[in-house]
Amino acid sequence: MHQYLKNKECPLLSEDVLAELKNNGIKTVLAFLSRDSEALIHACSLTYQEVVSVKKVLFAKYSALPCSATDLLDQPSVAPLASGCDRVDGLLGGGLPAGDLVELCGPSAVGKTQLCLAWAAAALLAGARVLVADAKCEFSVARCRRLLRRRGRSAQECDRLLERLQYAQVFSMQELLALLEAVRSRRRLHAGLRLLVVDSLAALAAPLLASPGFIGFGLLTDVGTTLKSVAAECRLTALVTNDLVQSEPGGGERPALGLAWLHVPHHRLLLSRETSTAPGPLAQPPRAGPRRTATLAKSISAPCGTSADFLVTGAGVEEAPTAQKRSAPED
Amino acid sequence: MTGRACRQVAMLACDSSPCGESGRQLLARLAPRPDLGSVLTELCPHHPVPGDIVEISGPGGSGKTQLLMECVAAALSCDSTSAVVLLDTDRHVRMPRLLQLLQRHLPSAAAARSAASRLELLTATSSQQARVALEALLARLEEHAGVLLLAVDSLSAFYWSDRHALGRVGERADAWYRQLGQQLVRLAGRGRLVVVATRHSLSAGATGWHHMGAEWAAAVTRSVCLRPQQGAVEATLRMVARTEDAAPPPPSLWKRRFVITDEGVRWLEVRADSE
Numbered sequence: 313m314h315q316y317l318k319n320k321e322c323p324l325l326s327e328d329v330l331a332e333l334k335n336n337g338i339k340t341v342l343a344f345l346s347r348d349s350e351a352l353i354h355a356c357s358l359t360y361q362e363v364v365s366v367k368k369v370l371f372a373k374y375s376a377l378p379c380s381a382t383d384l385l386d387q388p389s390v391a392p393l394a395s396g397c398d399r400v401d402g403l404l405g406g407g408l409p410a411g412d413l414v415e416l417c418g419p420s421a422v423g424k425t426q427l428c429l430a431w432a433a434a435a436l437l438a439g440a441r442v443l444v445a446d447a448k449c450e451f452s453v454a455r456c457r458r459l460l461r462r463r464g465r466s467a468q469e470c471d472r473l474l475e476r477l478q479y480a481q482v483f484s485m486q487e488l489l490a491l492l493e494a495v496r497s498r499r500r501l502h503a504g505l506r507l508l509v510v511d512s513l514a515a516l517a518a519p520l521l522a523s524p525g526f527i528g529f530g531l532l533t534d535v536g537t538t539l540k541s542v543a544a545e546c547r548l549t550a551l552v553t554n555d556l557v558q559s560e561p562g563g564g565e566r567p568a569l570g571l572a573w574l575h576v577p578h579h580r581l582l583l584s585r586e587t588s589t590a591p592g593p594l595a596q597p598p599r600a601g602p603r604r605t606a607t608l609a610k611s612i613s614a615p616c617g618t619s620a621d622f623l624v625t626g627a628g629v630e631e632a633p634t635a636q637k638r639s640a641p642e643d
Numbered sequence: 644m645t646g647r648a649c650r651q652v653a654m655l656a657c658d659s660s661p662c663g664e665s666g667r668q669l670l671a672r673l674a675p676r677p678d679l680g681s682v683l684t685e686l687c688p689h690h691p692v693p694g695d696i697v698e699i700s701g702p703g704g705s706g707k708t709q710l711l712m713e714c715v716a717a718a719l720s721c722d723s724t725s726a727v728v729l730l731d732t733d734r735h736v737r738m739p740r741l742l743q744l745l746q747r748h749l750p751s752a753a754a755a756r757s758a759a760s761r762l763e764l765l766t767a768t769s770s771q772q773a774r775v776a777l778e779a780l781l782a783r784l785e786e787h788a789g790v791l792l793l794a795v796d797s798l799s800a801f802y803w804s805d806r807h808a809l810g811r812v813g814e815r816a817d818a819w820y821r822q823l824g825q826q827l828v829r830l831a832g833r834g835r836l837v838v839v840a841t842r843h844s845l846s847a848g849a850t851g852w853h854h855m856g857a858e859w860a861a862a863v864t865r866s867v868c869l870r871p872q873q874g875a876v877e878a879t880l881r882m883v884a885r886t887e888d889a890a891p892p893p894p895s896l897w898k899r900r901f902v903i904t905d906e907g908v909r910w911l912e913v914r915a916d917s918e
Contacts, residue, residue: 382760525810609704
């Protein structure tokens with residue numbers, strides 16, 4: 313947060329100069345940079361030229377990264393990552409967009425992890441790498457292998473493809489942050505990484521949200537910032553799963569993790585599942601049906617409110633047939 | 644000669660502009676600013692003038708960044724030399740989208756690209772980086788004489804992270820954000836810029852709590868609150884009449900509705916209410 317002035321910032325900041333500045337209440341980089349140069353030469357023994365030089369070094373090191381809009385426009389585009397279900401991919405403009413943070417939000421057993429598996433298999437088939445941070449131990453690499461086999465790959469090819477899937481179990485927000493920082497700092501090691509899955513962010517963050525000192529919200533903000541930075545710098549898609557919670561008694565449902573998280577993702581898909589009541593003389597509780605719906609609730613680039621129905625089958629995620637042509641899915 | 648006098652002479656001798664500022668810099672500073680023209684005309688009939696501070700607030704997904712990008716595109720298009728600085732903390736701004744909006748204002752793709760080249764994008768991954776970037780802008784205002792608009796997206800991206808980090812060292816986040824507000828007010832005043840900034844809703848309900856503090860809220864001359872409503876977004880604009888305005892104060896509250904299309908923001912109707 314506060315970067316304190318240190319000798320290693322610049323050779324001109326000797327211990328004596330730092331002590332003089334400290335005596336005048338200037339201890340941090342921001343405090344130094346926000347003071348007028350003339351005020352600084354009165355506060356320490358640096359000359360005006362030396363103060364200007366130190367400021368240049370500090371601005372270069374601690375300022376926000378500048379870049380030209382045309383450089384960004386000239387970057388080669390990366391094709392969206394398609395899951396194989398055209399209707400779901402169509403909600404996001406053809407698939408998962410590179411450089412963005414996408415959130416899959418829904419109740420338990422609605423198909424969030426299955427969608428992650430479908431996109432992971434698609435990334436592996438496209439020759440890319442995948443990194444999975446699994447907090448619930450529900451991401452089945454065996455299921456991923458079956459999806460690859462269903463796409464016509466031999467056993468040996470599947471083994472070779474799975475070499476590009478890196479699986480990590482994370483049990484805390486701090487572990488997740490360390491993993492993300494490792495990806496960011498060792499980009500050469502993770503060259504070719506196209507998809508980063510976090511399943512699920514709610515499982516990691518929810519236990520901390522009630523902690524004192526806003527540690528939960530602070531870590532959640534840090535994770536959101538780092539996910540978006542990694543996605544932009546490595547040109548991959550960060551895909552996270554989240555739960556739904558009741559917003560108020562009798563009210564509707566909303567994504568978990570509170571207002572601190574609501575604005576963070578670039579795109580949010582809300583997943584729901586049809587319920588059906590088995591006919592019969594005895595009252596039966598409603599059962600979850602096979603048809604699921606993904607609705608685009610938030611997007612920076614596509615119209616919101618559109619939805620697509622899908623099924624989870626042995627082959628992965630498939631379009632749901634229209635209501636007149638329903639057939640029993642293979643699950 | 645006293646020590647202080649020696650230092651002042653040394654400052655004049657070593658300064659890159661020994662007479663304070665060059666003739667070019669003086670003319671650039673005093674030259675009349677191009678009329679921002681269509682910037683925010685849909686939002687209010689009185690064009691923002693240098694020194695105005697516009698805040699766009701609302702819940703996530705209400706269209707704050709889209710509205711901000713409309714302002715950036717309009718500012719880049721109003722003059723062939725106008726420049727914009729965009730401080731991005733949220734990473735929701737997309738250059739292809741900006742190019743699309745520019746092509747709506749300008750006659751050709753080449754003109755749109757030329758306008759985009761006058762945008763300086765500063766991407767911050769922490770609020771310290773953002774504040775240092777603003778200090779760098781303040782320190783080099785004469786080099787940014789052509790900048791008409793400073794856009795900030797957003798003011799609250801790092802709020803919870805800062806509140807936690809500052810709390811650990813016994814400091815308060817409100818002092819940090821009050822200083823951020825002061826930086827922006829100084830830039831608007833000294834740099835003769837229009838500042839447009841987005842702010843997320845950090846608390847549920849209309850509690851009136853403002854994480855930037857009362858001083859910032861008082862400095863904002865145009866406040867736009869967005870609220871998603873029935874497939875569109877309702878924008879409520881509140882404008883503060885400035886004391887130096889010669890014209891009679893305009894109605895201070897407007898409500899407008901808009902939708903976001905592939906071509907950009909499309910306004911649906913206007914209703915002016917006076918308080």
